[in-house]
Amino acid sequence: MKIQEKITELKSKRNAVILAHGYQPPEVQDIADFTGDSLDLSRKAAATDAEVIVFCGVHFMAETAAIISPKKTVLLPDLKAGCPMANMITAEKLSGMKAQHPGVPVVAYVNTSAAVKAGSDICCTSANAVDIVNAVKSDTVIFVPDRDLGNYVSTKTGKKLILWDGFCPTHEKMTPDDVIRARKEHPGAVLVVHPECRPEVVAMADEVLSTSGMCAWARKTDARQAVIGTEVGIIHRLKKENPGIEYHPLNKGAACPNMKKIGLEKILWALEEMNCVVRVPQETSEKAKKAIDLMLARNKRD
Ligand code: 13P
Ligand code: SF4
Numbered sequence: 321m322k323i324q325e326k327i328t329e330l331k332s333k334r335n336a337v338i339l340a341h342g343y344q345p346p347e348v349q350d351i352a353d354f355t356g357d358s359l360d361l362s363r364k365a366a367a368t369d370a371e372v373i374v375f376c377g378v379h380f381m382a383e384t385a386a387i388i389s390p391k392k393t394v395l396l397p398d399l400k401a402g403c404p405m406a407n408m409i410t411a412e413k414l415s416g417m418k419a420q421h422p423g424v425p426v427v428a429y430v431n432t433s434a435a436v437k438a439g440s441d442i443c444c445t446s447a448n449a450v451d452i453v454n455a456v457k458s459d460t461v462i463f464v465p466d467r468d469l470g471n472y473v474s475t476k477t478g479k480k481l482i483l484w485d486g487f488c489p490t491h492e493k494m495t496p497d498d499v500i501r502a503r504k505e506h507p508g509a510v511l512v513v514h515p516e517c518r519p520e521v522v523a524m525a526d527e528v529l530s531t532s533g534m535c536a537w538a539r540k541t542d543a544r545q546a547v548i549g550t551e552v553g554i555i556h557r558l559k560k561e562n563p564g565i566e567y568h569p570l571n572k573g574a575a576c577p578n579m580k581k582i583g584l585e586k587i588l589w590a591l592e593e594m595n596c597v598v599r600v601p602q603e604t605s606e607k608a609k610k611a612i613d614l615m616l617a618r619n620k621r622d
Contacts, residue, residue, distance in 0.1 A: 323585070323588060324584065326588055327584065327587055327588050327591065328351075330588070330591040330592065331591060334372050335370050336371070336372035336373070336591060337353050337364075337368050337372070337373055338352045338353050338376060338587065339352060339355075339356075339364055339375055339377070339385070340376035341355070341356070341377040341378075341531075341553075342355055342535075342553060342554045342556075342557045343377075343531070343551040343553035343554060343576055344377065344579055344580075344582060345553065345583060348582055348583065348584065349553075349556055349557060351584065351587065357446070357531040357532035357533070358381060358430050358446065358447070358530075359445040359447040359530070361381060361384075362384050362385070362388060362616065365384070365385035365389055365394075366388045366389065372392065372393045372394075372594075373392055374395045374397065374587060374590055374591065375598070377579070377582075378402055378403045378406075378576075380406045380430060380431055381430075383433070383434045384434075384612060386598050386599060386600050387437070387600055387605045387612060388613075390600075390602075393594065393597055395594065395596050395597060395598070396590075397582045397587050398582050398596070399598070400581060401579070401581040401582060403431050403488075403578060405431050405486050405488045406431045406432050406433060406436075407433075408465050408484070408486035408487075409436055409464050409465035411435035411436055411438065411439050413484075414436050414439045414440070414464060414484075415439060417462055417482070417484065421460075421462055424458065424460050424461065424462050424482065425441045425442075425456050425458050425462065426439065426440040426441050426442075426461075426462040426463075427442055427443070427444055427449075427462070428440035428442075428464055428465075428611060429444060429445070429449070429463075429466050430443050430444070432464065432465060434600045434604050434608045435604055435608075436465075437608035437611050438603075438605075438607035438611070439607075442456065442611050442615055443612050443615040444615055446469060446515050446530040446531075446533075447532060447533055448615065449472075449473045449515070450473055450476045450477060451618070453479055453481070454477050454479075456479075459479050460479065460481075460482065461479055461480070461481050462481075462482045463481040463482065463484070464483075464486065465486030466488065466516060467483045467484065467485050467487055468492075468515065468517060468518060468522070470483040471522075472522055472528060473515075487516075488516045490575065491514060491516040491518075491550065493571050493573055493574045494517050494521050494571045494574055495520075495521065496521060496524060498570050499525075499570065502547040502570055503547075505568070506545055506547055506568050509545035509568065510546045511527070511546075511547045511570070512525065512527040512529060512534050512537060512546055512547070513528055513529075513548075513549030513550065513570065514529070514530065514550035514551075516550075517549055517550075521549060521570075525549065531550060531554050531557075534550070534558065535554075535557060535561055535562070538561065538562040538565055539561070539562060541565070544565055544566060545567075545568070546566070546567050546568070547568045547569075547570050548570060549570035550574070551574055552569045552575050553575070553579060553580075555569060
């Protein structure tokens with residue numbers, strides 16, 4: 321029996337659903353019941369009837385699913401798959417920031433630990449960050465941990481964002497030189513980048529979108545060539561859903577090592593052993609849930 325068949329069999333025995341982020345390896349995206357961006361995946365985790373969620377992504381994503389659905393068992397097939405950007409801020413560091421700016425509301429990018437979310441007023445993802453910051457009733461906002469997404473959001477909202485100095489090491493790899501090279505090699509291609517990219521790269525782009533935003537863009541564009549400025553895994557999803565476009569990575573080395581830690585064997589082991597469970601302490605979970613639920617309530621009608 322092929323490994324995919326074994327996973328499918330065990331998945332139905334366990335009443336499990338497999339959710340995968342668009343940065344996952346192709347074979348993981350292909351076995352998943354649903355592939356999406358951080359916002360899509362948190363909505364799916366909230367809506368599923370399955371008892372078990374096999375989360376193919378990184379730790380903060382599985383934690384978010386466990387917070388949203390505390391009665392479900394959330395498995396992360398490799399518990400060491402973390403997010404270096406999320407690890408750049410801790411609950412203690414956030415408390416220090418809040419003490420320096422009393423009364424200023426905190427917007428936490430979902431790429432944060434449950435403890436950081438618990439100390440925040442509302443969460444956001446790259447897909448809704450502009451909308452969420454606009455909705456906060458204050459012209460000054462503490463925004464953690466991504467300084468690059470924060471920069472982008474401040475230009476779009478006109479608000480004063482007090483930023484933490486965090487960044488995504490994978491998106492940081494993409495530079496203006498990559499843009500100059502790509503424009504030369506693929507004249508006429510549309511440059512679509514993720515807002516986690518450096519501000520210099522964002523300023524040179526034609527479109528700035530979350531990963532699912534890129535897929536939605538590909539569905540409706542007339543462009544036949546695109547240069548994609550995000551983690552390279554998304555090109556698999558883009559090609560699968562919209563094969564009529566030629567996609568070129570802005571930087572083919574932009575692969576997130578943590579996103580690539582999960583593979584079919586680990587998914588099978590996770591379902592067999594049921595031992596890579598992500599749990600969040602109840603008090604932290606309840607506080608973090610308020611910040612996540614506020615975000616999800618805002619995006620309900622999308
Ligand atoms: P999305 O918000 O597009 O899912 O991607 C952000 C990211 O880096 C996930 O780790
Ligand atoms: Fe974290 Fe960047 Fe990897 Fe996303 S791509 S999980 S932000 S390190």
